[in-house]
Amino acid sequence: MKIAFYGSSLLSSYWNGAATYYRGLLRDLALRGHEITFYEPDAFDRQQHRDIEPPEWARSVVYPATEESLGQVLAEARHADVVVKASGVGVFDTELLQGVIRHASPHAIRIFWDVDAAATLNEMRGAPDHPLREALKDLDFVFTYGGGDPVVDAYQGFGAARCVPIYNALDPTTHHPVPPDERFASDLAFLGNRLPDREARVEEFFLKAAAALPDRSFLIGGNGWHDKVMPSNVRHLGHVGTADHNAFNCTPLAVLNVARDSMANVGFSPATRVFEAAGAAACLITDYWEGIELFLKPDEEVLVARDGQDVAEHVRALTPERARTIGEAALARVLAEHTYELRGAQVDDILTAEMAQRRERAAA
Structure with a gap:
């Protein structure tokens, strides 16, 4: 099938x-066998911070963030069998949502792909005129x-015909063990952008733990932290491109995942970082x-903390041998159960079954 995917960026993680x-x-x-075209706006300096060039497996269309180009x-x-509008494009989100519905061919499967569902649902609860409420029926x-x-x-309570979680996963060709890199040497490392509904949790789980362990080294990567007041044993890297994620994950004694408020509250929302680290x-x-x-x-493939004190205790008790055992167990688990090959098979089955049903109805 021809899939037209309108999202934030395929080429940049900035x-x-x-x-x-x-x-x-x-x-x-x-x-x-699906033909992928990914449409992303030239916005937020993402094209100046590309991690990859357009891949051979997708047609990449980068368009100026103007109404004419939109x-x-x-x-x-109209040329696609499947049209997808992802959440959080950042520019023209409402126009993109309404536009893909309006321009899609009558036979096309129309999908809203929400990469921050808890936050979107909170917005919808507080806004009776939210554009997605009206769009769900189409x-x-x-x-x-x-x-x-x-x-x-x-x-489904808001009127969605069908809602299916497609969880994050591991691409083992991209994220895998590599030799350590001294740039990322630390006892605990965290990678994530500074966002309003994440910052307080980073303060609790990362900065509080760093303050409790002044003799240990901590590393934080991601955008927006440059002017954040932090303990003296925390080193800030700024943006870390995807090409460095493996070394970032492999080098420290341990790495930390901190969910955003909305995702932590709803649960069942493992971040991509979870699978990248395990990979x-x-x-x-x-x-x-x-x-x-x-x-x-928990305790075998991952260490779980309920606050910064728990994080500090995990780091204090962790030995290189135990860290290695946990990491190897996590890698085995995600390779067996949580790869993008499995997630892709799930999406492919859904799309294939839906298109077959449409053909049957049309032939009846």
């Missing part, structure tokens, strides 16, 4: 945490980055969120 999620899923779908790329939706599916039954129930056989410490045991087993 202020775009969904980049590796898009790449993993769409690459697998391309390998299954109209041109939306017009191309969409065939809502796919979500995670969220489990709470998100499915909420979306590199890193020892992962994560804040607690409901459903984590569906992805990694």
Whole structure:
């Protein structure tokens, strides 16, 4: 099938945490024979911070963030069998949502792909005139980055015909063990952009732990932290491109995952960082969120913390041998159960079944 995907960015992870999620899923779908076109606006300096060049498995269309260019790329939706509007493009989100519905051909499968479902649902609850509320009646599916039954129930309560979580996963060709790199040497490292609904949790789980362990070294990567007051044993790297993620995960004694408020509250929402770290056989410490045991087993494949004190105690007690054992167990688990090959098969099955049903109805 021809898939037209309108998202934030395939080429850059700069202020775009969904980049590796898009790449993993769409690459697998391309390998299954689907023709992928990814449309992304030239916005937020992402094109000046590319991690990859346009891949051979997708047609990449970068359009100026203007109304004229928006109209041109939306017009191309009529050629697709599947049209996807992802959440959080950052510019023209409402126009893109309404435009893909309006321009899609009558036979096309229309999908809203929510990479931050908990936040989107909170917005919808507070805004009776939210454009997605009206659009749901014209969409065939809502796919979500995670969220489990709470998100499915909420979306169906708003009128979604079908809502299916398509969880993050590992692309082992991209994220895998590599030799350590002294640039990332530390006892605990955290990678994530500074966002309003994440900052307080980073203060609790990362900075509080650093303050409690002044003799240990801490490393933080991501955009926006440059003017944040931090303990003296915390080193800030700034943006870390995806090419360095493996070394970032492999080098420290342990790496930390901190969920955003909305994702922690709803649960069942493992971040891409969870699978990237596990894929590199890193020892992962994560804040607690409901459903984590569906992805990694606490104390054996991941260490779970309920506050900064727990994080500090994990780091204090951790030995290189135990860290290695946990990381290797996590790698084995995600390779067996949480790869983009498996997620791609899930999406492919859904799309194939839906298109077959449409053909049957048309032939009847």
